[in-house]
Amino acid sequence: MTLPIDPRARHARWVAPLCWTAVALEGFDLVVLGVVLPVLLKDKSWGIDPNSASLITAIGLLGVAIGAFAIGPLSDLFGRRAMMLLTVTSFSVCTLLCAFATGPWLFGVLRLLAGLGLGGVLPTALALITEYARVGRGGSATTVLMTGYHVGAVLTALLGILVLQRFGWQWMFVIGAAPALVLVPLMAKFLPESKALARTRETRRNPLGTLFRGGYRRATIAFWVASFMGLLLVYGLNTWLPQIMREAGYELGAALALLLVLNVGAVLGLLIGGRVADRIGYRRSSVAWFVAAAVFLALLSIKLPGASVYAGVLLAGVFTFSSQVLVYVYIARVYPASARGTGLGAASGIGRFGAMSGPLVTGALLSAGLAYPWGFYLFAAVAVIGAAAIAAVNREPAADPSADLPASVER
Template identity: 75%
Template sequence: MALEGFDLVVLGVVLPSLLRDPSWGLNPASASLISVVGLVGVMVGALAAGPLTDRFGRRSMLLVTVTSFSVLTLLCAFAPGPVLFGVLRFLAGLGLGGVLPVAIAMVNEFARSGRGGSATTVLMTGYHVGAVLTSLLGILVIPGLGWRAMFVLGALPALVLVPLVWLRLPESIPVERGPAARRNPIATLFRGGYLRATLAFWITSFMGLLLVYGLNTWLPEIMRSAGYALGAALALLLVLNVGAILGLLLAGRVADKIGVRTSTIAWFTAAALFLALLSIKLPGVGVYVSVLLAGVFVFSSQVLVYAYVSQYYPAEARATAIGSASGVGRLGAICGPVVGGTLLSAGLAYPWGFYAFAVVAAVGAVSVSVVGRIRSTDTPDRRMETA
């Protein structure tokens, strides 16, 4: 998950350099297109990986996805221009999209009863640890080695990780054989009373991922348009993701105590409030505190959606449900960079961009409130006993 967190932030980290490289000829609109192409790959990967994971097993799909996106991320470092770079981002996205539904399904199947919320959020701290390290690497590496070194460093951990997964990671549930294996997990999402919840989860995930990718892609440039230096703008991106880690650790504990539904609604509501407050330009340390608080609620809101989905659906459709929420939500991830790039091109990113993001968070709070309480009786303890 930390490697996927790297991919979440790396484009936002290298964009200031790419936009100022005359040989690439990028502007905010064309840079947004590259981001969109990569996210389309992530969307396709997430939608495809869910059913494949429910059919062929969690462990094998994790190996396939991590290996593929790591190799293709390395190749991004050698792209001679924006066209091939965009193609490689799309292909890497296919593997990246599959990681999340596989990992969340596995961690919920190993989690103790009543701990699914914190198990999911603790897992996803890896996502934002990767994002924080990438922001820090950008500050340290790009001035001396250039942006290409970022993709080399992002791919190298797979040399250690893939053999460890192969040797040490067990399967969480057995792969089904016979008639059970022929059941269509996609159909489960739309029958038996799940239709309304599925649609509501899709809308909420759309809003959540619009916020995550819109902010991580364009926050440095938005802050630069507000008058901050490049170093400070990149530091604010780092602070945003530090807030995300703190928020995840807090959100999981809250979800285990008061319920994942209530906590998800509360988190989206708080995200709307703190995003609106970012429109106020604060001096000194004040802006860092404001961005930190926004990060606490924005990113963990989306992770709580995944925790909610993983507990709401039965085991035979769990990865498919997570993958569909993640995949459809990637349309929001595509819209986020487009919205940010459009506002930057129009000279409206600061402060109106933060108002727009606040409205998105408010819509997320409303849509997730449509989903009822947990329906699945397939608890973690029972899953492991049957396995």
């Protein structure tokens, strides 16, 4: 007698590449604005200035935050497969429409709408990856997924060099939307549904309420604080590191090279951090990563000689960027499967406010002439707060990420 093949098992191998590609497109779309802004600022017909450009950036991030909050619970209630299809389709369509915007107001509205879809991609992808990862490999599966974001960001910069001057800024958005023509049909055919969906439909419990009952309240608040601090570091450093290093006396070329080194360190940290988390535990690795980030960020307040500054920035990138991803790994293993998308979405949404705060706070320090060395002291303090928040989590990770049973409270 031949047993029927579970269609979920047959298509499980598609989860990682499809989700990785979606996250890469998110990385492309969230960085593309920074690539095209120099051209838009020179377009006199738009009348855009640095203040309005900053407003458009903030509006896009606000859309991402709202999308993360909204799509997380919806993915737990109506299915992660459906939400992945919805989010990828919606942000790709809005990205394409950006190419046809006739002015900054319409462009800003489209960036807001694109942000709604973008915000839902990451928590939904993380929830699926966690559930379908091999036993004992949840950490490394998640961190490998997040390399897609950095690959997308790097491709955006490279395409900007090749496309902007030759074809115009509009083609950057056309190129960013085009992969959805292949990705969405593949998702529709091969992306399996979550194992927790049937149970969620049966209980019909509000997944948002799960974050604050049954002993989860303390963990939820701690995760929100850690996520806010983690993304404050990521966006604050990526936005202002070159200018801070310029104030420290480095040449422009060296300052830009240090930003590249920082992001190389980020990719290395993702590849290393996941394996470490799988070996020593998600709480311990998250705390250790935040503490190490604090140490190396504080060391950057000292003007290091020669090539040692590159080593310092590389190590800061290794620990700073992957600290936030390890927080996501921990979140995905603590909440029950039926509320995992909600937990990830809420933490990601709160984190986006940290993403908005990082460039603003660091910019204020730059305006006051205090960014070097005090900017690095501030970043180190933020990392310490992130470590303290994770240390305060009172939940142990579930042994089975697909289970819908509550994780035990740590005594």
